[in-house]
Amino acid sequence: MVPAATVPRLLGAGVWPRPLRPRPLQSATPGRARPGGRTLAGAATPAVSGPEDSADISDKILSEPLKHSDFFNVKELFSVRSLFDARVHLGHKAGCRHRFMEPYIFGSRLGQDIIDLEQTAAHLQLALNFTAHVAYRKGIILFVSRNRQFSHLIETTARNCGEYAHTRYFKGGLLTNAPLLLGPMVCLPDLIIFLHTLNNVFEPHVAVRDAAKMHIPTVGIVDTNCNPCLITYPIPGNDDSPPSIHLFCRLFQTTINRAKQKRRQMEALYRLQGPEGLGAGVQGSAASPSLGA
């Protein structure tokens, strides 16, 4: 599901100075030799030249979450029942249905499409897990939406979790021509979350295509009239009802805050324990991956 080209970009998250384009995995921090690359499963490279403690610690911090399937325990944040209560299953009328959304649709009642919440739950878990990993690695997350009804809410959500939002008119080359529009050494977002994939004229948002061009992974809530093709982690669900959007905003905010808190905890843990206690620390944290609040 994850395009291969996004992997080097993601694994470059948390590395400063950030490469604007996905470069081969050469670490730019001096004094850090990385002989091999990272594998997809995230196993640490076996040969590290020189006893660099900080390099060890940061490697451990970054590799630890990748060994668990749900390190941040995002499953407990929602349930199929809570999605149903928030009216996430309600789609548009059958005439508005997009062809590529047919696999995600459970059925149609009185002409209105109903989205399959079992699939939604699975997709949502993957998407939230991915978001949490990106936030854990201090990636830049951009919330994009062009629905005026929820613009204020989304901007507030982004501000509350310390990330960024763009719910205004999207200028043409913002992602593809960023050095000209935003500044010479600007960093692009590492993840774009679409709360509404369509713009005000019911066409796919330009950022979907541009993010795919710039190899930026995307998470998006796709309604029955949206095109889920270019979105990395689509979440089939309702994007028009207020309870639904409130639920999704709450979920994203909680996930991101959780991931950042976990990162702070891990850094504090490894700094306290030092290089000797690395082995013990790893086992200690692996036993309890879930956070308290």
Added chain:
Amino acid sequence: MAASRVSCAAAASYRLFLGGRVSLARRQGVWKAAAAELQTGAVFQILRLRHTTGVTTKKNVAALRRETYTVDFIKKQIEEFNIGKRHLANMMGEDPETFTQEDIDRAIAYLFPSGLFEKQARPIMKHPEQIFPKQRAIQWGEDGRPFHFLFYTGKQSYYSLMHEAYGKLLEAEKHQNQLQAKGLFSEKTKDLIGSRWLIKEELEEMLVEKLSDQDYAQFIRLLERLLTLHGGVEEEFVQRFRRSVTIQSKKQLIEPVQYDEQGMAFSTSEGKRKSAKAEVVVYEHGSGKIKVNGIDYLLYFPVTQDREQLMFPFCFLDRLGEHDVTCTVSGGGRSSQAGAIRLAVARALCSFVTKEEVEWMRQAGLLTPDPRVRERKKPGQEGARRKFTWKKR
């Protein structure tokens, strides 16, 4: 001489550095001299950037963006300004500690007298913050993350202002709904006379960002919608975007009433029109006689139009036969003399009349001196506007 050559080299190489093409012919000599100098190897001075606006052709205007002044450069300019201020104070023999900006302006005007009409072309010495345009520092930190949560929109200050204003609107609506539910709804009219919304340029200056007309209109509409709600607490927020407007009529000068030997009340004033100057004495009680340069106005102004001009201020105030006028006038022609006397009479009448009537006179245009003067003839034309006859062949 060497210094000027080096500076020319620096200026030319600044253009070289930016890749701009020099288009003016008179700079070719400098270009060649600079090229020769470069080849001889005087490199150490060349990389000192001069912040002069380089000569650019149309193609390079897009490439050459706004000059960015580094923070160190501005700091150095401020230090140089402070040192220069002290030198100036010593030169003028004043105390360097209490040398204000007005003193600086006066000293510069004294030391560098300039006859240029364009005020902004005259020599000035002001604090660098007023001269160099305000610019944005780098918007992101060491780790590459931008500081502002709306950075990726492009216009972060404007959109954050809209976000804040909309938040206040929602709060005000909620508050109003609560009041209405309780039944404590009260009509409140806000007094906005004497202030105006700030214009687009002022808003751009406040936000240090370029705005479009639609953005500005949207913002003003949002603020007006905020005003229509009776939230109450948002007045300070809205007042930040209003500027006071001074009403012109309050500045009207009213002459004092004087009394002569017989106890008659009169008032004197002057008026000008084109090159005619008039001085007028209006007596409070009279029978409507007007004397111009010792001659009755019927004989001095044979044309009816000029006499009507003299009578108009009295006619406007319905005091046609109540005042006596004695005036002296010189210069101009018959029409401009009449206009000058009219202005002077209107000004003199202000002292015998109520404030509302003065305001009415001002609105009627009786108290405004006519600024029209004869337009000069231009070369290549027959008159000020008339061109020579155009012949096809």
